[in-house]
Every structure is written in structure tokens, then in C-alpha cells.
Amino acid sequence: MSEVANFSSNEIKSWLENQTSSILTPVHAQAQKLRDDMNMAIQNVTDVSKMLLDNSAKEIEKRNMRVYNRARALNKLARLFNERIRKVNVPDQVSYDNLNKFAQETQKVFMVTDIDIKNWFPRISPFFIMDRRKFLAVHEKAKIALAALNDFLTKEYVKTKTLEETFQLINELHTLENQLSDVEAERTSIVNERLPLEKEIAELEQKTAELKSKGPIDQLFVVEAEIDALNKELKHALRRLQKPFKKLQALALQGGGAGLTPDERNMLDLYLEKPFKALVTEEAGYPLLKQILQKMARLMSEGKLKLKADKARKAEQTLNGILKRDSLASLYKRCAEVAARERQILNSEKMEEIKVSLSEYQEHTKQLKARKTSVEAHEAVKERAYNETLDRIGSHKRAIEKNVYSSLGKRVQIL
Numbered sequence: 270m271s272e273v274a275n276f277s278s279n280e281i282k283s284w285l286e287n288q289t290s291s292i293l294t295p296v297h298a299q300a301q302k303l304r305d306d307m308n309m310a311i312q313n314v315t316d317v318s319k320m321l322l323d324n325s326a327k328e329i330e331k332r333n334m335r336v337y338n339r340a341r342a343l344n345k346l347a348r349l350f351n352e353r354i355r356k357v358n359v360p361d362q363v364s365y366d367n368l369n370k371f372a373q374e375t376q377k378v379f380m381v382t383d384i385d386i387k388n389w390f391p392r393i394s395p396f397f398i399m400d401r402r403k404f405l406a407v408h409e410k411a412k413i414a415l416a417a418l419n420d421f422l423t424k425e426y427v428k429t430k431t432l433e434e435t436f437q438l439i440n441e442l443h444t445l446e447n448q449l450s451d452v453e454a455e456r457t458s459i460v461n462e463r464l465p466l467e468k469e470i471a472e473l474e475q476k477t478a479e480l481k482s483k484g485p486i487d488q489l490f491v492v493e494a495e496i497d498a499l500n501k502e503l504k505h506a507l508r509r510l511q512k513p514f515k516k517l518q519a520l521a522l523q524g525g526g527a528g529l530t531p532d533e534r535n536m537l538d539l540y541l542e543k544p545f546k547a548l549v550t551e552e553a554g555y556p557l558l559k560q561i562l563q564k565m566a567r568l569m570s571e572g573k574l575k576l577k578a579d580k581a582r583k584a585e586q587t588l589n590g591i592l593k594r595d596s597l598a599s600l601y602k603r604c605a606e607v608a609a610r611e612r613q614i615l616n617s618e619k620m621e622e623i624k625v626s627l628s629e630y631q632e633h634t635k636q637l638k639a640r641k642t643s644v645e646a647h648e649a650v651k652e653r654a655y656n657e658t659l660d661r662i663g664s665h666k667r668a669i670e671k672n673v674y675s676s677l678g679k680r681v682q683i684l
Contacts, residue, residue: 273680278446281669281683282439288677289432296429300363303418307375308359310411315354317407321347324400339393343400346389353378364437365422365430372418379412435672442665442683449658456651459644466641473634480627485620492611496545499604503544506600509583510562514541516574517565527568533561548601549608555601562588 276284321343328340357374360367386408390401480486507514514537520527521534529537536557539547551557566588568574569581576584590596614620666683673681 273682275682275684277684278439278442278666281681282436284681285432285435285439285673288679289429293429293432296426297363299421300368300426303414303421304360304363304368304371306414307371307411307418310407310414311354311357311359311375313407314411315351317404318347318350318354321397321400321404322351324397328396336396339396342389343393343397346385346393349385350382353381365426365433368418368426369422372415372422375415376419379408379415382408431672431676435669435676438665438669438672442662442669445658445662445665449655449662452651452655452658456648456655459648459651463641463644463648466637466644470634470637470641473630473637477627477630477634480623480630484623485614485617486623486627489611489614489620492607492614495607496611499600499607500543500545503548503600503604506597507540507544507587509580509587511541512580513565513569513574513576513584516576517561517568520568520574527574528564529561533557533564537561545604545608548597549604551601553601554595555597558597559592562592566592 274284325340325344325347328336329344357378358371360371386405390405393401481490517527517529518534518537518541521529521537536547536550539550540558540561548555548558565574566585569576569585587596669683670681673679
């Protein structure tokens with residue numbers, strides 16, 4: 270196996286030019302000559318088409334009826350020849366691809382022109398015979414020039430096509446590397462924008478945590494835990510009234526069938542959902558709850574609020590305990606004390622200061638996180654662009670290495 274030569278992307282072009290100059294220089298010189306010959310032939314066709322146009326126009330002006338119709342036909346035909354040939358683009362830079370495209374465009378124009386000559390020149394006969402012969406001579410010379418160009422493309426130039434493509438790949442590789450450098454700079458700039466945001470967010474979150482972990486906020490958390498525990502304890506104490514409460518609630522919704530006042534209905538809803546809040550809302554002795562229970566007892570005795578025997582018995586036990594023995598008195602006292610402590614904390618001057626600070630920290634954090642999200646989205650776009658460009662660079666390097674080996678039989682590696 271031949272030794273592999275290592276090159277940077279900046280070195281490979283000059284090395285390849287040195288290796289291929291003896292191959293490409295004569296080919297490019299011949300390509301330029303044939304392009305120039307073809308260009309001259311096209312110009313000659315343009316000139317002779319203009320001659321047909323001018324001469325036919327002169328005959329049209331004479332209004333000679335023997336020649337008039339044929340002159341008009343030739344004038345139209347010459348105009349078509351001229352318009353078609355003008356659309357052919359002669360390449361400024363010579364390469365296999367653009368020269369091949371030039372030859373194909375010219376070939377199409379000449380094929381259509383041949384069809385027009387075959388169809389229309391016999392109809393113009395016998396007039397304009399010298400003009401037609403002159404056009405045909407120039408047209409045939411142009412076709413010979415095109416044949417020479419096509420022959421060169423298919424037999425000689427095609428052999429160097431891979432080398433030309435390799436130089437194009439090298440140019441594209443340099444462009445991609447410049448793009449990669451630009452994307453890397455943009456990506457670094459975005460990271461430098463993101464990191465201070467993350468630092469500031471972390472600092473604000475730490476300040477927020479510190480505010481919440483001491484003073485009134487910390488006390489409030491303790492009180493809220495007590496409230497949650499008391500709420501569960503109340504639910505347990507009233508558990509045997511849950512079913513009767515729901516049936517009473519349903520009766521109240523059916524046109525006031527339970528006989529509850531609006532305040533009693535609202536309080537009933539609250540006892541079902543948040544018994545702690547309901548109990549501390551009550552005055553001492555929880556009169557609304559007792560009124561609700563008295564009405565519920567009456568409805569049960571009247572058979573309007575029906576329960577299974579076991580559930581009815583347990584509900585009556587709880588109901589009697591509250592109405593006759595004031596079984597919730599201790600819980601009520603504890604709930605009232607905790608609620609008073611909560612109000613005291615919430616209404617303290619220190620709590621107001623902390624709430625203002627927390628609000629400011631949280632709003633600022635929200636704004637910073639929104640900016641960070643936007644920056645991260647932009648960073649992700651640049652990250653994808655960077656990786657895609659890196660992949661394309663790798664693909665170009667592999668293609669160049671493969672082309673060099675297939676064309677020159679030499680193994681190279683682009684670092």
C-alpha cells in the first residue's frame with residue numbers, strides 16, 4: 270500500500286495544482302480554443318441571420334407580389350434564428366460542466382434550426398437562393414465546430430472531469446471552513462450571553478430560598494403544616510357525615526328542598542371541601558354547623574334524607590356528639606389559635622417586606638428565564654448549524670481524498 274501524504278486544507282490545493290498542471294493545462298487550453306471557435310461560429314450565424322432579416326425586409330418594402338409572401342416567411346424565419354441563437358450563453362470560465370452545458374444548449378438550437386431549414390427553405394425557393402446558400406454554409410461550419418467541441422468533451426475533457434470537480438470541492442471546503450469559524454464565533458458569543466444569565470438566575474433563586482427559609486416565611490410554612498394536619502383531623506372527625514352532607518347538598522340544589530339558607534348552603538360546601546377553613550370562619554360554638562346538623566337530623570327523622578341503617582346510626586352518633594356534647598370544641602379552639610397565628614404572620618410588617626422582595630425576585634427570575642430560553646433556542650440553532658457544517662466538511666474531505674486516489678493513484682489525507 271502506498272504511503273499516505275497528510276495535508277492541511279490550505280495546502281492540498283497548491284499540491285494538487287502542482288501534480289495536475291501537466292494534465293489540466295493543455296486540456297484547458299484546448300477547451301478555451303474550442304469555446305472561442307464555437308463562440309465565433311455562433312457570432313457568424315447571428316450575422317448571417319441578420320443578413321437574411323435585412324434582405325427579406327428590403328424585398329417586403331418593394332411590395333413585389335411575386336416575392337412578397339416568401340420574403341415575409343424568410344423574415345420571420347430569420348428572426349426566429351436570431352432569437353434562438355441569442356439565448357445561448359457562452360461561458361466566461363471554462364470547466365467541463367459549463368462547457369458541456371454550452372454544447373447542449375447549442376445542440377438544441379441547431380436541431381430546431383435544421384428542422385426549420387428543411388421545412389421552410391424549399392417553400393422560399395427559388396428566391397433568395399444566394400442568401401440561403403450563404404446561411405447554410407455558415408450554419409454547417411457552426412455544426413462542424415460544435416461536433417469538434419462535443420468530440421473533445423466526450424473523448425478528452427471527460428477524463429479530467431473528476432480533477433476539476435476536486436478543485437471545486439476544495440474551494441467549497443475552504444468556504445465551509447470559513448462558515449464553521451463564523452458559526453463557532455457566534456456560538457461562543459451566545460454561550461457568553463447565556464452563562465451570566467444562568468449565574469444571575471441562580472443568585473436570585475438562592476436569595477428567594479433564603480427568604481423562604483427564615484423569619485415569617487419559615488414560620489408560615491410551620492403554620493401551614495399545622496393547618497394541613499388539622500384539616501385532615503377535621504375530615505376524620507366528620508367522616509361519618511360526608512355521605513349525609515352530600516345528600517343534604519343535593520336536596521339543597523333541588524329547589525331548596527333541604528330548607529337551608531344561602532349562608533348555610535355555602536358553609537355546607539366549605540365543610541365538604543375545606544373543613545378547617547369552614548370551622549375557623551364560624552363564630553364561637555360554630556352556630557352555622559349546628560344549624561345545618563339540626564336541619565339534617567330533622568330531615569333524617571322525617572325520612573326525607575335516606576341513608577342505610579349502619580350509615581344513619583353512625584351519622585347520628587357524630588351528629589349528637591357535636592350538638593349535645595360539643596365534641597368539636599377542642600378542635601375548634603386549636604383551629605382558631607392556628608388561624609390567629611397565620612393572620613398575625615401574614616399581616617406583619619416584616620411579612621409585607623418579604624412578600625415585596627419575593628415578588629420582585631420572582632418577576633426578575635421569570636424575565637431572566639424567558640431571556641435564557643430565547644438564548645438557548647438560538648444556541649440550539651447554531652449548534653445544529655455547526656454540526657451540519659462539520660459533517661459537510663468531513664464529507665468534502667473524504668470526497669477529495671477519494672478523487673485524488675482515483676485520478677492520480679496517490680493516497681492523501683486532509684487534516
